[in-house]
Amino acid sequence: MTRPDLVIFDCDGVLVDSEPLTNDLLQRDLAARGLPLSPDRIDRLFTGGTMAGVGETAREMGADIPPGWVEGFYETMYARLAEGTPLIDGVAAALDRLDVAGIPYAVGSNGSERKMRITLGQHPAIWARLRDRLYSAHTYGIAKPDPGLFLRAAADAGVPPDRCAVIDDSPSGCTAGLRAGMRTLGFAAHGQGPRLAALGAEVFRSMADLPRLLAL
Structure with a gap:
């Protein structure tokens, strides 16, 4: 096991615990539009995707998704996340260890930069370290599972892909990292x-384990 030269984090579900809040909103919204789904089904279908993709899939499954739904849902979601979005336990300590080791890091997310400003910005010490290292699918027009977002972050850092480590919690993100x-x-x-x-990712369950896994 060798240390990476760059670590690329997903945001939602990896740095901030935003997914339960978002999935709860989505479950209630879709149920009101004629598509009742369990929390587990919501997670399996939509976690790690784009909101445009959520709308398309939900419409195909029979939900009454009107024009402008994506934009409207984003505003509702942003307002809810702004009320309070906690960090994932152990994230601050993991970033501290990377800083001590002199290993740079970035964030590669299918979420918008606005969303990251809302969630990460609630934690000033974390935001100060990440605000200039954000790679959003909305900004670059490349969404996971396409690997392009991660490859762009690596290229900007001048680090070969095989010297990078990706930390992601979704099938789409892990697929992008492997690709x-x-x-x-x-x-x-x-x-x-x-x-x-099953995709080939190395699975871990506590952010406290990340420094060891990265040989820090």
């Missing part, structure tokens, strides 16, 4: 480990 030729660690705090392991 990019990067070491891919699947963060499975809530039981999604088998799905990520």
Whole structure:
């Protein structure tokens, strides 16, 4: 096991615990539009995707998704996240260890930069370290599972893909990391480990374990 030269984190579900809040909103919204789904089904169908993709899939499944739904849902979601979005336990300590080791890091997310400003910005010490290292699918027009977002972060840092490590909690993100030729660690705090392991990701369940896994 060798240390990476760059670590690329997903945001939602890896740095901030935003997914339960978002999935709860989505479950209630879709149920009101004629598509009742269990929390587990919501997670399996939509976690790690784009909101445009959520709308398309929900419409195909029979939900009454009107024009402008994506934009409207984003505003509702942003307002809810702004009320309070906690960090994932152990994230601050993991970033501290990377700083001590002199290893740079970035964030590669299918979420918008606005969303990251809202969630990460609630934690000033974390935001100060990450605000200039954000790679959003909305900004670059490249969404996971396409590896392009991760490859762009690596290229900007001047680090070859095989010297990068990706930390992601979704099948789409882990697929992107593997397609990019990067070491891919699947963060499975809530039981999604088998799905990520089946893709080829190295599964771990506590952010406290990350420094050891990165040989820090």
